[in-house]
Amino acid sequence: MNIDRLAAILRKAAQEEIMPRFRRLDDGMIHTKSGAFDLVTEADEAAERAITAAILDHRPDTVVIGEEAVAASPALLRTALEDRIVIYVDPVDGTANFAGGLPLFAVMAAVVQNGEPVAGVIYDPLGDDFLMAERGCGAWQIFSDGRRVRQKFAEAVPLAEMGGLASTAYFPPEQRRSVLANLAKVNMFASYRCAGHEYRFAAGGNVHFLAYGKLMPWDHVGGALIMAEAGAHVARLDGSAYRPADVEGGLLVAPDKQSWDELRREVFTV
Structure with a gap:
């Protein structure tokens, strides 16, 4: 279509x-x-x-x-x-x-x-x-x-200067506690309870990361493609490519692979 x-x-x-x-x-x-x-x-x-x-x-x-x-x-x-x-x-x-x-x-x-x-x-x-x-x-x-x-995703900055949007509600309980504590390592984070507006905000270069624990296709398939087309590095939290059939495993979006790896290691550990 x-x-x-x-x-x-x-x-x-x-x-x-x-x-x-x-x-x-x-x-x-x-x-x-x-x-x-x-x-x-x-x-x-x-x-x-x-x-x-x-x-x-x-x-x-x-x-x-x-x-x-x-x-x-x-x-x-x-x-x-x-x-x-x-x-x-x-x-x-x-x-x-x-x-x-x-x-x-x-x-x-x-x-x-x-x-x-x-x-x-x-x-x-x-x-x-x-x-x-x-x-x-x-x-x-x-x-x-x-x-x-x-649209152009944000340029990379040091971890302590990063601001992002993270929906933590659907992470497993232990991981959620860890992620919420680790988010103190970045400058700021928020959640709009609306992936559509989070993707819109990120596409314009206004934040350095997005993170999600639950992956329903109507929420993320289009947004993930838009992020990639805006120049971001997009992958599931285990590093694998995100596919429309995926509903678990979390999603992390960052300016580049190096920033993605640092966020994964320092904040969104599995």
């Missing part, structure tokens, strides 16, 4: 299904999945239906796997799809932020062909702009007026 068409589909769903519900959700429109910060709203479900239908209307041979579809049918995530074009969709990334009225959420999609990520799109409904990448073509911020700004 053409990346611009995919981006237009995400934007239309956001304008019609997500933004009209922002700060207008009542209790009956918000539901808990696995815990207090793992939520689904009427906006997630409606946007995913709209995005899926629009993709299939244009490309009926495509397999669309959305976060909420997998929540309803987990077997979808284990389907062998190496010979198909797959589009992973996160209709509202940062649902807890969205449900709480915090303007920090995104709409994301990633295209995988023959098991390899080939495109990623992250749309900010409030800013009405996109972060996009196609394999081999660089990472770009695309504004509603047509402006395109090439």
